[in-house]
Amino acid sequence: MTAxxxxxxxxxxxxxxxxxxxxxxxxxxxxxxxxxxxxxxxEAWLVIGNVPELLLPAPHQILSQFxxxxxxxxTFAGNTLAQALKGVAVGSVFSLTLAGLVFxxxxxxxxxxxxxxxxxALPVVALxxxxxxxxxxxxxxxxxxxxxxxxxxxxxxxxxxxxxxSEQDELFRSLSAGFWVRFRLLVxxxxxxxxxxxxxxxxxxxIIIAVIAQYFGGSVTSLGAYIRxxxxxxxxxxxxxxIVASCLLGLSCFAVVALADRLVRRWLPTAR
Amino acid sequence: xxxxxxxxxSPVATIESPAAPAASPGAAERGRPSRWRGRAGRAAGSxxxxxxxxxxxxxxxxxxxxxxxxxxxxxxxxxxxxxxxGSETSKGENxxxxxxxxxxxxxxxxxxxxxxxxxxxxxxxxxxARSRLLGAxxxxxxxxxxxxxxxxxxxxxxxxxxxxxxxxxxxxxYLTYFPVAVATAKGIQSVPGDALDLLHTYSASRRTxxxxxxxxxxxxxxxxxxxxxxxxxxxxxxxxxxxxxxxTGLGVVILTSWQFYTIxxxxxxxxxxxxxxxxxxxxxxxxxxxxxxxGYAPEGGSL
Amino acid sequence: xxxxxxxxDTVRAQSEASxxxxxxxxxxxxxxxxxxxxxxxxxxxxxxxxDLTIAQGAFVSIIGPSGCGKSxxxxxxxxxxxxxxxxxMVKGRTPHQARRDREFxxxxxxxxxxxxxxVLRNVTLPLQIxxxxxxxxxxxxxxxxALVGLDGFESRLxxxxxxxxxxxxxxxxxxxxxxxxxFMDEPFGALDEITRDRLNLExxxxxxxxxxxxxxxxxxxxxxxxxxxxVVVMSPRPGRITATIDIDLPYPRTASVRDQPRFYELVxxxxxxxxxxxGRA
Numbered sequence: 001m002t003a004x005x006x007x008x009x010x011x012x013x014x015x016x017x018x019x020x021x022x023x024x025x026x027x028x029x030x031x032x033x034x035x036x037x038x039x040x041x042x043e044a045w046l047v048i049g050n051v052p053e054l055l056l057p058a059p060h061q062i063l064s065q066f067x068x069x070x071x072x073x074x075t076f077a078g079n080t081l082a083q084a085l086k087g088v089a090v091g092s093v094f095s096l097t098l099a100g101l102v103f104x105x106x107x108x109x110x111x112x113x114x115x116x117x118x119x120x121a122l123p124v125v126a127l128x129x130x131x132x133x134x135x136x137x138x139x140x141x142x143x144x145x146x147x148x149x150x151x152x153x154x155x156x157x158x159x160x161x162x163x164x165x166s167e168q169d170e171l172f173r174s175l176s177a178g179f180w181v182r183f184r185l186l187v188x189x190x191x192x193x194x195x196x197x198x199x200x201x202x203x204x205x206x207i208i209i210a211v212i213a214q215y216f217g218g219s220v221t222s223l224g225a226y227i228r229x230x231x232x233x234x235x236x237x238x239x240x241x242x243i244v245a246s247c248l249l250g251l252s253c254f255a256v257v258a259l260a261d262r263l264v265r266r267w268l269p270t271a272r
Numbered sequence: 273x274x275x276x277x278x279x280x281x282s283p284v285a286t287i288e289s290p291a292a293p294a295a296s297p298g299a300a301e302r303g304r305p306s307r308w309r310g311r312a313g314r315a316a317g318s319x320x321x322x323x324x325x326x327x328x329x330x331x332x333x334x335x336x337x338x339x340x341x342x343x344x345x346x347x348x349x350x351x352x353x354x355x356x357x358g359s360e361t362s363k364g365e366n367x368x369x370x371x372x373x374x375x376x377x378x379x380x381x382x383x384x385x386x387x388x389x390x391x392x393x394x395x396x397x398x399x400x401a402r403s404r405l406l407g408a409x410x411x412x413x414x415x416x417x418x419x420x421x422x423x424x425x426x427x428x429x430x431x432x433x434x435x436x437x438x439x440x441x442x443x444x445x446y447l448t449y450f451p452v453a454v455a456t457a458k459g460i461q462s463v464p465g466d467a468l469d470l471l472h473t474y475s476a477s478r479r480t481x482x483x484x485x486x487x488x489x490x491x492x493x494x495x496x497x498x499x500x501x502x503x504x505x506x507x508x509x510x511x512x513x514x515x516x517x518x519x520t521g522l523g524v525v526i527l528t529s530w531q532f533y534t535i536x537x538x539x540x541x542x543x544x545x546x547x548x549x550x551x552x553x554x555x556x557x558x559x560x561x562x563x564x565x566x567g568y569a570p571e572g573g574s575l
Numbered sequence: 576x577x578x579x580x581x582x583x584d585t586v587r588a589q590s591e592a593s594x595x596x597x598x599x600x601x602x603x604x605x606x607x608x609x610x611x612x613x614x615x616x617x618x619x620x621x622x623x624x625x626d627l628t629i630a631q632g633a634f635v636s637i638i639g640p641s642g643c644g645k646s647x648x649x650x651x652x653x654x655x656x657x658x659x660x661x662x663x664m665v666k667g668r669t670p671h672q673a674r675r676d677r678e679f680x681x682x683x684x685x686x687x688x689x690x691x692x693x694v695l696r697n698v699t700l701p702l703q704i705x706x707x708x709x710x711x712x713x714x715x716x717x718x719x720x721a722l723v724g725l726d727g728f729e730s731r732l733x734x735x736x737x738x739x740x741x742x743x744x745x746x747x748x749x750x751x752x753x754x755x756x757x758f759m760d761e762p763f764g765a766l767d768e769i770t771r772d773r774l775n776l777e778x779x780x781x782x783x784x785x786x787x788x789x790x791x792x793x794x795x796x797x798x799x800x801x802x803x804x805x806v807v808v809m810s811p812r813p814g815r816i817t818a819t820i821d822i823d824l825p826y827p828r829t830a831s832v833r834d835q836p837r838f839y840e841l842v843x844x845x846x847x848x849x850x851x852x853x854g855r856a
Contacts, residue, residue: 030408030409031409038413054431055432056428056432111318112325114321115325122551123506124507125507125510125511125526125547126510126526126543127544129529129540129544130541134346168689170655170687174653174655175677175701176675176677176704185689189689208419211423212421215424224424227424228424242424243424243425250418250419254415254419268691269732269734270690
């Protein structure tokens with residue numbers, strides 16, 4: 001299964017594709033309303049069910065803890081982000097190179113595409129201990145596991161993107177373009193949506209992988225390690241505010257990449 | 273967990289054109305008898321590549337060991353790792369059997385979680401696709417929910433649900449739910465307007481439209497979403513097994529092997545390979561099931 | 576390569592030997608061209624022993640129903656496909672060599688533009704691939720864009736243009752290479768009748784100015800008659816040439832040519848030939 005296609009904008013269904021999509025009030029208000037409803041239900045449930053704070057603290061408690069700890073949390077989030085992005089960089093360079101090489105051999109490319117999507121979700125939890133064997137319980141192990149975790153994903157997207165065919169291939173053939181010219185002028189820009197979709201998937205994922213890895217050991221000043229510490233000490237409020245921080249980090253990464261994706265779509269339109 | 277949340281944020285990512293049957297060129301061009309031969313041939317070719325990949329990895333393993341001069345504690349010989357399966361545990365059990373039993377525990381939770389997540393996901397997907405308001409509201413939250421680091425929440429879940437199987441299944445369900453929901457919604461939304469207009473002229477009920485047009489059209493996409501979900505289910509279950517208190521499952525074995533790594537490095541490699549194997553097997557099983565149910569392998573699917 | 580070159584030489588030698596005087600090299604030449612496809616265990620004969628000679632500077636249209644092999648023939652000439660049997664030559668060279676020498680340019684049914692490149696960059700693309708200096712590329716491209724009436728649109732992106740304008744860009748792109756031979760595979764097939772008529776006039780004008788050899792595939796009888804020096808009629812199963820009709824309409828061919836009685840006679844002749852080919856098939 002090809003299993004990878006550039007993600008369409010969420011919610012782009014039968015309605016218009018590009019342009020003023022973000023101006024639709026329903027698409028702005030509906031998620032906010034639903035989110036408020038969710039928080040409300042959470043608060044209400046804690047009160048009605050008389051749930052002890054240790055089990056699940058209330059959103060407003062988490063929020064005030066989050067605000068109190070914001071400078072500490074943002075430092076930790078910055079470290080987590082840096083390690084995640086380093087891992088993305090290493091993994092992307094490796095997998096793009098690999099995809100570029102494999103793409104030169106069409107039979108191999110076709111066959112590997114099938115398997116790349118199968119291993120797309122490597123059980124990172126099972127592999128992290130091995131990374132620590134190689135790099136010790138250090139930041140480098142975190143970077144390494146992020147790279148390992150994202151490599152199959154980027155590889156699958158890149159290979160699918162590179163292997164896309166269009167009539168323009170015949171044009172380049174009729175122009176007797178060599179491999180590199182074709183790769184640079186056609187293959188690479190044509191796969192831009194796939195590469196951006198890969199980033200959209202991989203960047204938020206890298207945050208999660210980094211948090212997991214840090215949870216099991218890595219730099220002390222990171223979100224994952226902090227969550228682990230506070231949860232071991234039964235500081236549930238601190239733990240939950242760090243979880244919120246990690247969600248926010250993931251979401252803002254997603255937003256940034258989604259924005260970049262829009263810009264790239266404008267620079268490199270691939271629609272006819 | 274999760275290389276997973278991968279699909280997460282863009283489960284969409286895994287989406288394939290529902291036109292796949294027509295788009296699968298080989299099958300369309302060939303006549304009936306040769307079609308089966310073609311499929312068998314493709315399966316054989318695919319299997320050959322699979323064997324090649326495993327062999328390649330094995331060679332790479334040993335080459336890396338030699339090239340970087342890695343000692344047996346960092347990277348044991350592949351044959352030592354395989355041989356370790358035959359050794360005995362401290363309780364006198366065969367290690368291979370011990371690993372297999374734990375793997376089956378994990379597999380059972382993962383499969384159940386996948387089932388629950390898939391059912392919930394399909395229902396949610398239908399709702400999202402049907403209602404503009406709900407669709408607009410739920411999709412961003414789906415993205416947000418996927419940024420939750422489950423590994424951090426799992427200790428809390430153990431507090432709520434205990435260390436029994438419900439926690440593991442709940443986590444696996446949570447992770448599998450999103451890719452399936454989004455794939456279903458995307459699939460239904462991709463049904464061409466003409467087809468709906470046609471059914472409309474027949475005065476077809478919403479139910480008829482759902483079961484005869486929308487779900488079949490979405491099936492290839494749902495199949496892809498399920499594959500992603502299957503991989504997540506394994507990861508989620510392992511994460512659910514990590515907190516203290518669990519006694520069986522791959523997650524437990526991973527933790528103990530990690531602790532005793534310096535004494536027995538091969539054990540950690542054994543369990544890591546077992547986890548990868550389980551993930552791959554579940555994904556392939558779902559793919560096989562999908563291709564039988566839908567009647568064709570989505571493009572490039574083979575098998 | 577070397578074998579096909581040898582074949583080329585033999586064929587050329589034969590053609591020279593068989594004629595009393597040394598003939599000029601034809602623009603396009605096909606000898607016993609045959610193409611079979613295998614599918615479902617059955618063979619489809621797309622082309623069967625087709626012979627065709629097109630003089631340099633001629634404008635030849637191929638017309639015929641779907642499946643008559645007209646696109647196959649063009650694709651063989653353009654080295655997008657290899658023949659099962661027989662020889663195709665472009666200006667005395669194998670299609671492969673002609674492609675390497677950039678002897679021909681191709682216009683596809685869809686404009687086939689790179690959507691992320693501006694109109695100007697699309698037209699300079701072949702020249703970029705041919706490694707021409709930047710100033711020369713742009714000068715040539717602007718010249719060609721002016722020729723197809725698109726000056727002022729250089730910085731637009733393809734999706735900002737209408738279908739007809741996109742196809743004009745594609746033609747400008749093909750012309751920018753200064754090709755000796757132009758292959759056009761139903762270039763106006765996807766356009767509406769009104770746009771098609773206008774583009775026909777423009778193409779005629781361009782051809783009369785630059786006079787490349789043109790091989791033009793079409794489904795439209797009127798278009799074929801208006802544009803061509805010669806119309807080749809093909810019929811399917813197996814794909815072969817059933818008639819060749821010389822078009823003796825006067826030059827310069829302006830729009831009014833399409834109102835002349837002779838135009839309608841020729842249209843009738845082509846239609847009759849098409850029906851004839853159909854009947855026998």
